[in-house]
Amino acid sequence: MRKKVIAGNWKMNKTLEEGLALASEVVNIAKDEVPADVNLVMCIPYISLAAISKIAGDKVAIGAQNVYQKESGAFTGEISASMLKSVGVKYVIIGHSERREYFGETNQQLADKVNIALANGLTPLFCCGETLAQREKGIHIDFVNTQLTEGLFHLSPEDFKKVVIAYEPIWAIGTGVTASDEQAQEMHAKIREHLASKYSAAVADEISILYGGSMKPDNAKGLLACKDIDGGLIGGASLKSRDFIDIAKSY
Numbered sequence: 335m336r337k338k339v340i341a342g343n344w345k346m347n348k349t350l351e352e353g354l355a356l357a358s359e360v361v362n363i364a365k366d367e368v369p370a371d372v373n374l375v376m377c378i379p380y381i382s383l384a385a386i387s388k389i390a391g392d393k394v395a396i397g398a399q400n401v402y403q404k405e406s407g408a409f410t411g412e413i414s415a416s417m418l419k420s421v422g423v424k425y426v427i428i429g430h431s432e433r434r435e436y437f438g439e440t441n442q443q444l445a446d447k448v449n450i451a452l453a454n455g456l457t458p459l460f461c462c463g464e465t466l467a468q469r470e471k472g473i474h475i476d477f478v479n480t481q482l483t484e485g486l487f488h489l490s491p492e493d494f495k496k497v498v499i500a501y502e503p504i505w506a507i508g509t510g511v512t513a514s515d516e517q518a519q520e521m522h523a524k525i526r527e528h529l530a531s532k533y534s535a536a537v538a539d540e541i542s543i544l545y546g547g548s549m550k551p552d553n554a555k556g557l558l559a560c561k562d563i564d565g566g567l568i569g570g571a572s573l574k575s576r577d578f579i580d581i582a583k584s585y
């Protein structure tokens with residue numbers, strides 16, 4: 335049985351005080367309203383991780399939005415996986431399209447980040463997804479498959495099973511345009527097929543693949559009902575406790 339994951343990505347939003355307020359709303363509502371089999375995750379700015387993980391309780395796991403690919407050393411401004419672990423972080427987003435685009439993160443770097451996250455017991459939330467131009471050229475499936483091959487396929491089946499994948503078409507992120515249920519399901523099925531070709535159908539069947547891209551309370555139900563969609567990575571709507579919880583309740 336694949337795990338259902340609803341993960342919020344706050345991006346570069348919320349001061350510590352604002353973050354504490356939002357997180358406590360989510361934690362309070364979630365314990366009464368979110369079904370037990372839905373794993374809620376909040377991926378929040380580094381500066382808030384330590385304080386918010388103290389108030390998160392059992393129902394909400396805390397995630398970071400990035401990690402550096404080395405264990406320690408002279409890397410001014412970076413944060414290691416063991417530091418994240420030391421403040422209670424359980425998940426880490428790796429390879430978000432904004433990091434690939436604005437910070438030039440390559441598939442090789444992302445493979446190293448996946449390794450260091452796993453070595454420290456963190457669950458990588460590995461992002462993939464194509465641009466609109468790639469989709470229009472019909473190369474979106476190959477592009478996403480290459481991201482997965484280069485970022486993840488060095489892993490043993492045992493390690494691979496610890497990863498959560500997020501398919502996030504770049505044209506749907508922060509744009510208000512969501513992939514249709516059919517477009518999203520088609521890509522998720524293709525991704526699972528690609529995972530099966532490297533590992534096995536049984537391994538592919540165990541991997542949770544989340545959809546991300548303008549998921550909101552009013553479109554979540556249709557997306558989350560798709561056979562190969564196992565949850566969502568939610569940006570904008572995770573900044574409002576009610577919207578985030580309503581998405582999680584859409585299962």
Ligand code: PEP
Pocket residue numbers: 343502506507508509510546547548549567568569570571
């Ligand atoms: C994201 O940044 O991962 C995302 C899906 O953002 P949004 O929900 O705002 O499109």
